[in-house]
Amino acid sequence: MYQKQIEQLIVLQEVDDEILELTSEIEQAPKELTDLEEQMGEFEERRTQIDEKMSILKEQKKKLSFEIEEDAGKIKKSKNKLMLVGNTKEYHAMMREMDSLEKLNRMRDDEQEAVREELVRQDEATQALNDEMSGVQEQYDALKTTLDERLDKANKKLETLVRKRKKACKAVPPPILGRYEFIRERMEHPVIVPVSEGVCAGCNIMIPPQAYNDLQKGQQILSCPNCQRLIYWQAHVQPAAEQQ
Numbered sequence: 001m002y003q004k005q006i007e008q009l010i011v012l013q014e015v016d017d018e019i020l021e022l023t024s025e026i027e028q029a030p031k032e033l034t035d036l037e038e039q040m041g042e043f044e045e046r047r048t049q050i051d052e053k054m055s056i057l058k059e060q061k062k063k064l065s066f067e068i069e070e071d072a073g074k075i076k077k078s079k080n081k082l083m084l085v086g087n088t089k090e091y092h093a094m095m096r097e098m099d100s101l102e103k104l105n106r107m108r109d110d111e112q113e114a115v116r117e118e119l120v121r122q123d124e125a126t127q128a129l130n131d132e133m134s135g136v137q138e139q140y141d142a143l144k145t146t147l148d149e150r151l152d153k154a155n156k157k158l159e160t161l162v163r164k165r166k167k168a169c170k171a172v173p174p175p176i177l178g179r180y181e182f183i184r185e186r187m188e189h190p191v192i193v194p195v196s197e198g199v200c201a202g203c204n205i206m207i208p209p210q211a212y213n214d215l216q217k218g219q220q221i222l223s224c225p226n227c228q229r230l231i232y233w234q235a236h237v238q239p240a241a242e243q244q
């Protein structure tokens with residue numbers, strides 16, 4: 001009787017651990033999907049930012065091209081007129097104006113080069129982001145298609161476990177079952193632990209010799225005086241392990 005109760009309590013604990021794991025898997029699975037959705041939302045945001053930056057840069061590039069062309073036209077016109085100028089003062093003034101226009105255009109060239117380089121960098125960033133996004137999208141699609149399957153399987157297994165649990169519960173007297181549930185709800189797992197060489201595996205503390213003697217008699221289910229977990233003598237369940 002005692003032996004059978006201990007065995008069933010151990011089964012119960014195993015089943016409960018499995019149920020716990022399964023339940024958290026069932027709860028967790030849809031969350032994985034939402035996490036990926038969030039990640040994709042962040043990617044979209046980053047892409048919008050890059051796109052905005054790119055359109056500003058392109059606008060800047062266009063403006064610079066226009067200005068360069070415009071001033072180059074002015075310079076060309078001035079050069080043609082230069083031949084016709086009779087007075088030195090006017091000639092120098094025109095030369096100065098051409099110089100400053102040329103200088104301006106050289107600066108614009110440099111600026112345009114910097115814009116071009118920045119555009120290349122943003123292009124690369126877009127490419128990297130696209131790669132990352134398609135990776136996450138793939139992950140998302142795969143997860144979504146398997147999610148229902150996984151949940152179905154988990155739920156079926158859960159049903160089996162619940163049946164197994166009921167069966168194990170029947171073999172345990174209600175007061176002990178009550179103690180088991182009480183401990184399970186309030187303490188860190190496990191609930192039922194072996195005692196080997198007088199030491200409780202739950203709290204690693206030596207139980208008093210009298211309690212150890214009672215435990216070895218195997219007549220009633222005891223609790224560890226220190227941590228209150230249900231205890232059993234290791235040798236009752238695994239005789240070989242105790243001898244080692």
Ligand SMILES: [Zn+2]
Nearest residue numbers: 200203224227
């Ligand atoms: Zn203990």
